[in-house]
Amino acid sequence: MDNNEKLFYKKKFIWEKISQEEKSNVFKMGEDYKSYIDSSKTERLSIKEIVRRAKEQGFVHIDELEEIKQGTKVYFVNKEKNAVLAVIGKQDIESGMNIVGSHVDSPRLDLKQNPLYEEHGLSLLKTHYYGGIRKYQWVTIPLALYGTVIKSNGEKIEIAIGDDENDPVFYITDLLPHLAKKQNDKKLGEAIEGESLNVIIGSLPSEGKEDEKKFKLNVLKILNEKYGMIEEDFQTAELEIVPAGKSRDVGIDRGMIMAYGHDDRVCAYTSLKAILELANPEKTAIALFVDKEEIGSVGNTGMQSQFFNNMLAELIIKQNNGKYAELSLKRALANSSMLSSDVAAGVDPTYPQVSELQNAALMGKGVAMIKYTGSRGKSGANDANAEYIGKLRKIFNENEVAWQPAELGKVDQGGGGTIAYIMANYNMDVVDLGVPVLSMHAPFEIVSKSDVYMTYKAYKMFYNKNI
Numbered sequence: 001m002d003n004n005e006k007l008f009y010k011k012k013f014i015w016e017k018i019s020q021e022e023k024s025n026v027f028k029m030g031e032d033y034k035s036y037i038d039s040s041k042t043e044r045l046s047i048k049e050i051v052r053r054a055k056e057q058g059f060v061h062i063d064e065l066e067e068i069k070q071g072t073k074v075y076f077v078n079k080e081k082n083a084v085l086a087v088i089g090k091q092d093i094e095s096g097m098n099i100v101g102s103h104v105d106s107p108r109l110d111l112k113q114n115p116l117y118e119e120h121g122l123s124l125l126k127t128h129y130y131g132g133i134r135k136y137q138w139v140t141i142p143l144a145l146y147g148t149v150i151k152s153n154g155e156k157i158e159i160a161i162g163d164d165e166n167d168p169v170f171y172i173t174d175l176l177p178h179l180a181k182k183q184n185d186k187k188l189g190e191a192i193e194g195e196s197l198n199v200i201i202g203s204l205p206s207e208g209k210e211d212e213k214k215f216k217l218n219v220l221k222i223l224n225e226k227y228g229m230i231e232e233d234f235q236t237a238e239l240e241i242v243p244a245g246k247s248r249d250v251g252i253d254r255g256m257i258m259a260y261g262h263d264d265r266v267c268a269y270t271s272l273k274a275i276l277e278l279a280n281p282e283k284t285a286i287a288l289f290v291d292k293e294e295i296g297s298v299g300n301t302g303m304q305s306q307f308f309n310n311m312l313a314e315l316i317i318k319q320n321n322g323k324y325a326e327l328s329l330k331r332a333l334a335n336s337s338m339l340s341s342d343v344a345a346g347v348d349p350t351y352p353q354v355s356e357l358q359n360a361a362l363m364g365k366g367v368a369m370i371k372y373t374g375s376r377g378k379s380g381a382n383d384a385n386a387e388y389i390g391k392l393r394k395i396f397n398e399n400e401v402a403w404q405p406a407e408l409g410k411v412d413q414g415g416g417g418t419i420a421y422i423m424a425n426y427n428m429d430v431v432d433l434g435v436p437v438l439s440m441h442a443p444f445e446i447v448s449k450s451d452v453y454m455t456y457k458a459y460k461m462f463y464n465k466n467i
Contacts, residue, residue, distance in 0.1 A: 013364045014402045014450035015255070022453075029273075029456065030257060030449040034247040036269045037259045041163070041242050042146045043291050043301075046104035046265055047083050050272055050289060051075060054085055057276045062311075068318045071280050076311045081105075081291040081301040084311050085275050087463075089284040093316055094328045096335030098467060099286040099428075100271040100459050101303070101419055102342065103293035106261040107131035107441045109138065109197055109241035111147075115234055116201070118216040123202035125170075127241055128194070131294030135192040137442050142169040143199060147239035149229060157227050162244040169244045171200045199241055243443040250446055255364075257452075262445040264293065266452060267341040267434045274459035282466040284315075293342075293419055303419040309333075333426035337388070337467040339433045339459065340420035344368035344406050346436035346448075356410045361436035363448045366402030367455040370432040373408060375415020382420035384431035391467055392431065399461045402454045406436070429467075433458060 015023070036053075040046035059073040068074060072088040082104070089097075109127040117124055129135065144162025151157065162169045174192070175183050183191050205214040206221060223229040247259035268289055275287040292302030299305065312332060317324045344361045348354075361368035371389065374381030396403045408416050424430045435455045438446040 011365055011402070011404060013362075014366060014448075014454060015364060017402075018450075026449050026453040027254070029453050030249075030254075032273075033266070033269050033452055034257060034259070036272075037261060037265050038163075038246045040104070040261065040265050040268075041144065041160075042108075042240050043081050043105045044148065045146070046268060047077060047080055047289065050083055050085070050104075050268070051077060053272065053276060059085060062314055062318075065318060067321070068315060074315070076314075078307045078311075079301050082307065083289045084308065085272070085287040086315065087275060087278045087281055087285045088315075088319070089281045091283055091466075093284050093312070093319055094331045094335070095283065096332060096337065096428075097284045097286050098281070098463050098465070099288055099336055099338040099423070100274070100341045100462065101286075101288035101290065101338060101423065102267040102271055102434075103264045103290045103297075103303075103419065104268050105131070105291050105294050106242075106263060106265065107133045107294055109133075109143075109199070111234065111237070111239040111241065113235045115239075116216055116219060116231060118213055121203065121205075121215060122200055123215045123219045125199040125201050125241075126195075127197045127199060129197060130240075132441055134189070134441065135194065135197060136174075136188065138197060139172045139174040139192060141171075141443055142244040143171060143241050144244040145170060145239060145241060147237060149227065149233050149237040149239070151228065151233050151236075152230075155228075157229075159227065159239065163246065170241065172197055173200070245444075255450070256446050256448050258444050258446050260444055262435070262437050262447050263343045263440050264341070264434070266437070266447055267343060267455065270435070270452060270456040271341050271459050273456050274463055277460065278463050281463055285463040290419060297419055297422060303422045330426075333428055336426075336428040337391075337462075338420075338423050338428055338430040339462055340382070340418045340423065340430055341434050341459070342418040342420075342432055343434045343437045343440065343447075344370055344432075345408050345440055346438050348438055354409050354413050356407070359405065359407050360409075361404055361406035363436055363438065364450050365404045365436075366451060367433055367458045368404055368406035368436050370406050370408070370434075373415065373417050373420065373432060376412060379415070380417050380421060382418075382424045382430055382432070384420075384429065388429040388431060392433075392462070395461050395465055395467075396458060399457075401458045401461055402450075403433075403458060 039049045059075045076084045112126040115125040202219040206218040243260040250256035271287045290303045292299045297303040346363045372381035372383040420430045
């Protein structure tokens with residue numbers, strides 16, 4: 001390479017530069033990731049799988065520990081919907097932490113509180129969509145039902161129907177093209193209305209006594225027989241409609257993975273795998289898994305709640321023999337470095353016009369670093385500083401981590417946000433860093449196995465450095 005060539009920024013595709021051994025590791029991780037995401041169709045199931053894997057690697061619940069010291073592996077769970085894993089470092093927590101924060105909720109359909117009804121010989125469920133979906137994508141595909149029901153006596157039951165090969169699936173209808181003239185005249189975003197996302201749950205009438213709601217009654221009888229449910233139990237339930245089906249390799253070369261919920265469970269997986277392999281970091285390492293990001297990080301399991309601060313206070317108390325000062329918590333947060341672990345929009349060859357190609361994430365070129373999210377004039381953006389990005393650049397380049405700068409799309413095309421700006425409010429350094437995705441927020445999204453691997457590698461290097 002001559003001196004002039006060195007002046008240019010140029011990156012190869014990952015597959016073109018890694019060794020055969022590393023290629024083997026990429027495919028091996030792909031299989032493990034598919035196992036993880038197939039077990040994580042909801043935020044509750046994601047947390048359950050995260051905790052299961054953490055306990056296998058020696059992580060202990062905070063309530064089981066009287067004190068913490070260097071090398072202690074600890075976990076917290078909040079309301080079964082978000083969690084924190086921590087590996088205690090050589091330095092005091094007050095000196096700062098290395099945090100990787102992802103979210104485990106994904107766009108979906110939630111059942112309304114009183115969802116069940118019958119019309120024209122069918123039993124259906126009313127839904128309310130959660131997060132930014134394109135409604136037309138959710139019709140005429142196989143769907144599964146997951147969730148938690150609290151019965152009148154306080155008993156909690158778990159429901160999972162649609163992913164076992166012997167299960168039935170559920171379905172939302174659409175108009176046949178022969179009768180869709182008026183629908184075809186509507187804008188794409190208006191052709192399917194939210195109140196039309198009604199899920200077919202049954203089609204047989206109840207046997208025996210004639211009843212004007214015999215189709216609905218038959219569904220209630222089946223639910224009562226299998227789960228002990230009555231109709232009122234829907235009102236104290238969290239039931240989600242998600243795409244049915246397991247993750248699959250994409251392409252004849254098997255280089256990509258299709259699955260529901262890559263956004264953002266692919267980043268949850270990579271940060272989880274990185275921290276599970278951590279032993280004695282210089283700074284305390286934190287893997288943070290939150291809920292409600294897709295609807296603004298609100299609620300008591302979202303990033304805007306006090307859960308993370310309360311957890312951190314517990315760690316400080318146990319590290320300091322029961323002593324605690326509010327200033328220690330504030331210093332710990334301000335001295336920390338964070339990767340907001342969320343997915344990026346990959347360049348779609350079919351729709352390149354929405355991306356500014358000089359500043360867009362290409363599939364297969366590594367983990368994407370997004371300096372700012374927000375919309376248009378950086379509204380709502382974190383906008384990380386150059387000094388912090390410079391530190392990360394040095395770490396990644398020195399450790400052969402394939403990474404690329406990126407943004408969500410063309411400046412006036414739209415926008416979006418992550419949890420980055422919330423954590424930056426504590427005065428810590430934060431930047432978005434995650435896996436590029438195609439068809440983000442669709443029922444099934446696509447990622448490159450090579451990008452998944454490089455994202456894991458980036459998080460692992462980040463955890464091991466004294467930033």
